[in-house]
Amino acid sequence: MxxxxxxxxxxxxxxxxxxxxxxxxxxxxxxxxxxxxxxxxxxxxTPPPIADAAVDALRSGQTKYSAAGGVAGLRKAIAQTESKRLGLEISPDEVTVTAGAQNALYMTMRCLLDPDDAVILLSPPYVMFEGVVRAAGGTPILAPLDADRGFALDPDAVAAAITPKTRAILLNSPHNPSGAIANRAAVERLAALCVAHDLWLISDEVYADLCFERSFYSPRRAPGVGDRCVVIRSLSKSHAMSGWRIGWAVGPAAFAGHARNLLNNIQYGGSAFLQAGAEAALTGDGAxxxxxxxxxxxxxxxxxxxxxxxxxxxxxxxxxxxxxxxxxxxxxxxxxxxxxxxxxxxxxxxxxxxxxxxxxxxxxxxxxxxxxxxxxxxxxxxxxxxxxxxxxxx
Ligand SMILES: Cc1ncc(COP(=O)(O)O)c(C=O)c1O
Structure with a gap:
């Protein structure tokens, strides 16, 4: 066959x-x-209060179908967390809950790419990036990070990789595998490139809560980038919840609407009791x-x-x-x-x-x-x- x-x-x-x-x-x-x-x-x-919240929800019968793209309580908790983190007003309507960041990456690519659209990845990319672009019908194009400067973001190298086929740039900062944090000036130049060339900027920020000395500047905060940016995060690393498969994408409300529709067709909603645990993770004190x-x-x-x-x-x-x-x-x-x-x-x-x-x-x-x-x-x-x-x- x-x-x-x-x-x-x-x-x-x-x-x-x-x-x-x-x-x-x-x-x-x-x-x-x-x-x-x-x-x-x-x-x-996984911290016990988070597991307890999920177990309580499971025992109390939160075992039915739930809304594709996330239950209201978790979307609200994510919107509050991201509003505070980014210093912007993020509404629950801009939040889509997924099965981890990996699923959010795939969902995002499916929502943004037509066949043969190119996505620029910063090289070396996280091992799953090329596959996720291909799985969505796109073509990954590599633009180098500056290895001699500790894998710093090099906006000139990205600019040189842009062609008429480019639809999106995928930034991963803090970066897996180097642990480098892109600096603010470079992120703002990258954002300006996206505005100038009418591109989506997808930002994988799964390590944003684990910055040791230097703070992290999300491209979502860069001038003019708002409605062309999708931020992807998860609880896998920051809360030791890799097996829970809870992540999310924050993008414009229209993007979230398409994403929910897509998830409805391929997933039909996630687990409500796991999302109750995730809500506890985000509404706790962060200790x-x-x-x-x-x-x-x-x-x-x-x-x-x-x-x-x-x-x-x-x-x-x-x-x-x-x-x-x-x-x-x-x-x-x-x-x-x-x-x-x-x-x-x-x-x-x-x-x-x-x-x-x-x-x-x-x-x-x-x-x-x-x-x-x-x-x-x-x-x-x-x-x-x-x-x-x-x-x-x-
Ligand atoms: C950069 C990056 N993005 C996404 C993922 C996937 O994370 P999740 O477990 O939330 O699907 C990982 C996991 O290692 C990662 O390192």
Missing amino acids: RYASFLQDLAASGSTAWAVHSEAMARHRRGEDVIILSVGDPDFT DTACMKEAYRRRRDLLVEGLASAPGLRALKPEAGIFALADTSETSWSGESFSWALLNEAGVSVLPGGAFGPVLQDRVRISLCQPDAVLAEACARIVHFLSRHAGQAA
Whole structure:
């Protein structure tokens, strides 16, 4: 039987990216001693008041169909959260609740793209971006971030990538995998490009609550960008709720209307009791997120300091988020061969940077989603592993 042809592209784009991680997980399940630093799934438990609110809602019978695009209470809580965060008046009519940020990305692409429309991604992009554009019938076009300036946003590089086919620019700041935060002036120039070329600006801000020192400037706040911007967020990282699959898009009311209509046809509404938990997450005092942020910051420092004596490996200090990149170019390994050797010889799994594209082939991405003691043990293993191999440097 025949399948839709775009599925070929999707299978090809994600096929090898996760091989080290999958192998590490298989070994872990078999009881082998493996420290998993290859995935960004928060190790914290979802804060109990959030789980309690969902359980109460479940027991009280919130188990029926619910409105596509989110129940009223959660949309209101999101609108209030985003109004406060962005310093703008966001109405619940501009909010669409989705199954995580990933689903919001797909829904947004479906709402904005016609076949063959191009979307500019900043390279290296988060691993799922190219696939989500293709899944919606669009064409991803890469514009480089400035790797020499810590993966800074370079509006000139974006301007050079714009063609008559360009429909949207997808910005991800704070950035996965580098943890870089785009600075305000660059974001405003990007926004001005969108206005000048009549483009959508999609802003993936899933790490916005996890900025360590520098504050984050959302492009939604840039002059003139309001009705051409869709902001995407979720509770996955900020509230340790990855498995709940709760995210959202904030865009113009007309966009939200189309999005609800689309979701009605493909999902028919999410789970009301999970959304009750999400509402509790957003109406709480924020102390749990602050605690997790502090833990990630501490772990970042622990990792960077712990790897300082690793021969040839250079860890880059992220400004935000739950990952750090490390550069293998002064060792004899590429990111990929380093990751396999480290897994096989030291029992630590990291993600080869090549998963994000050739620009990161000499880097690995290391997750901060392990307790401090485990992360310290992983650093010790990496230092020991590289010390043993010192002298083999290319
Ligand atoms: C940049 C970025 N966007 C979106 C997602 C998807 O998040 P969610 O779990 O909310 O679907 C992730 C997850 O790692 C991410 O890093």
